[in-house]
Amino acid sequence: MGMSTNRTLEELRLEIADRLxxxxxxxxxxxxxxxxxHKRLENRKYLSILDGVVEFINLRELGIPDDNNxxxxxxxxxxxxxLKWNNVDTLINVKPLSRHEAWKMFQDIVGHDIIGLPGIPPIARRVCERCSCLPLLIQKIASSFKWKSDVRSWNAGLKALKP
Structure with a gap:
C-alpha cells in the first residue's frame, strides 16, 4: 500500500482495512x-509497502503486528x-533504473511467455510504471504478477496497486 505525503494515519488505517x-x-x-x-495479519505472510513516508509512523497504531516474523x-x-525516526532494520539506498532497464527487469521476472499473452502487454507496462523504476519494488511486484495469465487478473492486480 502506498502512503502519499498528505495522507493521515487514519486514512492509511482505513485503506489497509479495505485492502484486507x-x-x-x-x-x-x-x-x-x-x-x-492486527487480527487479520497475525501469523500470515504479507508485504506492506509504505511509499512516500514523511514522518514517524506507529505501525502498532495501524494494526501491523510488530512481533510477527x-x-x-x-x-x-x-x-x-x-527512516531513522521509524527505526528501520535495514537501510537500502536505492537508485532508480532507467525506464528501459525497469521494463527489461519486469519482463525477465514475469516471463516473456506471460508478458506476450494477448491483452497483457499494455497492462504490464502500466504495472511496471507503478514500480517507479525502483528495482526492489519491481522484484516484488513482478514476482506476484508472474502467476497471472489472463487479462482479468492483470487488471485486478493493477487496480490493487493504487498510486
Whole structure:
C-alpha cells in the first residue's frame, strides 16, 4: 500500500482495512479498526509497502503486528531522517533504473511467455510504471504478477496497486 505525503494515519488505517477486506462498517474507534487489522495479519505472510513516508509512523497504531516474523514492511522515503525516526532494520539506498532497464527487469521476472499473452502487454507496462523504476519494488511486484495469465487478473492486480 502506498502512503502519499498528505495522507493521515487514519486514512492509511482505513485503506489497509479495505485492502484486507476487514469489516469496519459502523466502527468509529481507531483502536478497534487497528485491532481487527492486527487480527487479520497475525501469523500470515504479507508485504506492506509504505511509499512516500514523511514522518514517524506507529505501525502498532495501524494494526501491523510488530512481533510477527511472517510479515514485512517496506518504507520508502526520500528523507533519510524519517527512516531513522521509524527505526528501520535495514537501510537500502536505492537508485532508480532507467525506464528501459525497469521494463527489461519486469519482463525477465514475469516471463516473456506471460508478458506476450494477448491483452497483457499494455497492462504490464502500466504495472511496471507503478514500480517507479525502483528495482526492489519491481522484484516484488513482478514476482506476484508472474502467476497471472489472463487479462482479468492483470487488471485486478493493477487496480490493487493504487498510486
Amino acid at each position: 477486506l476487514v469489516k469496519i462498517e459502523g466502527i468509529v474507534d481507531s483502536k478497534e479498526v487497528a485491532r481487527r487489522i 511472517c510479515g514485512k514492511v517496506v518504507m520508502a522515503s526520500h528523507i533519510h531522517q524519517v
